[in-house]
Amino acid sequence: MKIIEGTIASPKGFHAAGLHSGLKKTKKDLGMIYSDVPAAAAAVYTTNQVKAAPIFVTKEAMVDATIQAVVVNSAYANACTGKIGAENALAMQALAAEQLAVPKETVAVASTGVIGKQLPMEIIEKGIKQIDLPTANPYDFHEAILTTDTSTKEIVVSAKINGQTVTMAGVAKGSGMIHPNMATMLAFITTDAQISSELLQGILADKTETTFNQITVDGDTSTNDLVLVLANGLAENPMIEIGTPAYETFVEMFQLVSEALAKLIAKDGEGATKLIEVEVVGASNPSDARLAAKKVVGSSLVKTAMFGEDPNWGRIICAVGYAGSQTDPEKIDMWIGQQQLLKHSQPQEFDEAEMKQTLEKEKILITVDLNIGEAKGKAWGCDLTYKYVEVNALYHT
CATH class of the missing domain: 3.10.20.340 (ArgJ beta chain, C-terminal domain)
Incomplete structure (x- = not known):
């Protein structure tokens, strides 16, 4: 197992993009992740009882644990925005699905930023239509999800699993409102490993307890955030089964990625020096x-x-x-x-x-x-x- 240079799109079959749509004054504020094929998916969500609209849209998309794309905006949390906010989150999902030509039920949605303001949908619609994955720089996605963060947070690792090279990448944002239980951050993990969504969910739930749930900046739990994991199987390794050496290697990779992201979030707490x-x-x-x-x-x-x-x-x-x-x-x-x-x-x-x-x-x-x-x-x-x-x-x- 080794840490390598790369982005959230380093695993086979993944693409990512980010751009400045106008939600922020100058910085990137809208991003997408896309898999060439539907991916097995797992997720954990904030435990705050006041949840943002995109959380409910993503939960609904996760019913069959298969996701092919993710659309994310920063600057606006789309939380405490009522019926209009719910409609806007669904509109984001539909716009991304149309742009990527995938079923809207396979698109996850995430937002982060100021609570209580409605999304300016004309800006988001224009931004989504401008995203061109074939020509995009995947690193732009890392920047597009940031709010008060002072730096991007990413890690890419690779390992041999049943003779095939498997890659796993993670990217996260989080600087304030970090007291997860889950989650108070946005974190996305992609891998080209072939593994079932059931096993993936179990690993995520277990490792969340020892990594993401073990960081705190200010004791506040956000309304919005989640950890979402996608595994598209394009490394073409034999299906990973529990109790095998392949499973143990995959879990080690997941632990490394999760802990690294958790530490990067904790280190980048608002105003932090240590x-x-x-x-x-x-x-x-x-x-x-x-x-x-x-x-x-x-x-x-x-x-x-x-x-x-x-x-x-x-x-x-x-x-x-x-x-x-x-x-x-x-x-x-x-x-x-x-x-x-x-x-x-x-x-x-x-x-x-x-x-x-x-x-x-x-x-x-x-x-x-x-x-x-x-x-x-x-x-x-x-x-x-x-x-x-x-x-x-x-x-x-």
């Missing part, structure tokens, strides 16, 4: 480990301490204590970087100069050992900065 990774070990079960890790990385006090480069372990142990995981408060060990700060919940001397160097880095590792079991889990987030307040105070304008 990626924070929290690993909890010695837990009684994996769920408890993941819960404690996410509570630590999601703590505003921990996040501001990391921004201020302050090794305030009291904030970390406090978050562990209220996480709800099984914990013995007398047994907790803790490290920031390579330096141990607590041993059996007692403070330890540490090198302040070395700690200063650790906290100045762009990635900070916090490790907590609960010392009550063998399970472990990770979570990712970012620091909380002055810039985050500025970005969100001015978001609507």
Whole structure:
């Protein structure tokens, strides 16, 4: 298995495009993904009870778990837009289907941006009709889905499965409103592997718990977002079956892509200067480990301490204590970087100069050992900065 250069269209039979339609002032704001053949599909959606109109359209398209195209706009979330918003989401689906000459039931729809504003459909219609996949640069899709992101987020991997080269690509957006459970982001994964939608859905659901659901920027869960996976089978590998070496390789690929995208989203939190990774070990079960890790990385006090480069372990142990995981408060060990700060919940001397160097880095590792079991889990987030307040105070304008 190896990471390679590429785009969301790197797997065989996939194409992608993005352009500036006029939804934003200058940046790209409309994109499509297309597969030469209908693809087995899997998806997970936001758990926010207030869901945007495109979520319902995509859920309906996913009834038979076969998708051939995706149309995405940024700038407008098409959330809390009532009957008109629902009609507009369906219109986006129909326009994309007509442009690509595919059944509208095989087109997924996604939107991201400001909540409560109606989509300017004349702009979207004109933009969709301008998309020309044969001449398009697939990387433009990566840019078209961004909102307050400072960079695109992508990864492409390849591996041999049953003698055939299989490629998997992922692209995502997400900077604020990142506290998935699922999803508070847009993430798209394509692969030319041949695998059933049932197996694909099971893998996605499982890996979502350990990757996308383990990131947090600000504790807010979005109305819109999803992770959508398409597998078109054009690598022509024998059908992947559970419990086989081929299945294990595919799962490893999926884990690598999902975790990489999750980390990129966490790192690019609005105003962020640092990626924070929290690993909890010695837990009684994996769920408890993941819960404690996410509570630590999601703590505003921990996040501001990391921004201020302050090794305030009291904030970390406090978050562990209220996480709800099984914990013995007398047994907790803790490290920031390579330096141990607590041993059996007692403070330890540490090198302040070395700690200063650790906290100045762009990635900070916090490790907590609960010392009550063998399970472990990770979570990712970012620091909380002055810039985050500025970005969100001015978001609507």
